[in-house]
Amino acid sequence: MMRKRKRKRRRMMISKYRQYLVTLLSVFVFLSYGFAGDSIVVRDAWINEAPPNARVIAGYMTIENRSSKTMVLTRVSSEQFKRIEIHRTEMHGDIMKMVPQEELGIPAGGTVSLQPGSYHLMLVGPESVPQEGETVSLVLHFDDGQILNINSPVRAAKSSNMHKGSH
Numbered sequence: 001m002m003r004k005r006k007r008k009r010r011r012m013m014i015s016k017y018r019q020y021l022v023t024l025l026s027v028f029v030f031l032s033y034g035f036a037g038d039s040i041v042v043r044d045a046w047i048n049e050a051p052p053n054a055r056v057i058a059g060y061m062t063i064e065n066r067s068s069k070t071m072v073l074t075r076v077s078s079e080q081f082k083r084i085e086i087h088r089t090e091m092h093g094d095i096m097k098m099v100p101q102e103e104l105g106i107p108a109g110g111t112v113s114l115q116p117g118s119y120h121l122m123l124v125g126p127e128s129v130p131q132e133g134e135t136v137s138l139v140l141h142f143d144d145g146q147i148l149n150i151n152s153p154v155r156a157a158k159s160s161n162m163h164k165g166s167h
């Protein structure tokens, strides 16, 4: 008697759990679809090619905010690196300095370019240094909880998009 009842209860719990999972999954799909929409568009992402023993690598991209409110990039992560910092290169007299940024705001309807000599991502502690032709998977986290996954190709800085262009 007792055993039967217990089994029944467990079955109910499993089905509840399953229901919960399905709900959670559909919320997830909805959110990522909603985001895939248009509020943030990333273009021209690239990772600077670096020697195989490099401990830090720079990453660049153009982030466009098509929404009607400021979007704030709060965090960037990648499974291929220990951590990723947002930096800005500043000139102090003759001295070039990289200043870590807590976050990066992209104004409504505006564009922020991460490029050599300005804002950039500092990819710290590579699992193995990615070489030209490979890509780095980056996850961009925004202050409203939205998340954007991008694949960034690795290429040499000399063939920079400034003049030659990649398309």
Ligand SMILES: [Cu+2]
Pocket: 087, 088, 098, 120, 121, 122
């Ligand atoms: Cu830096």
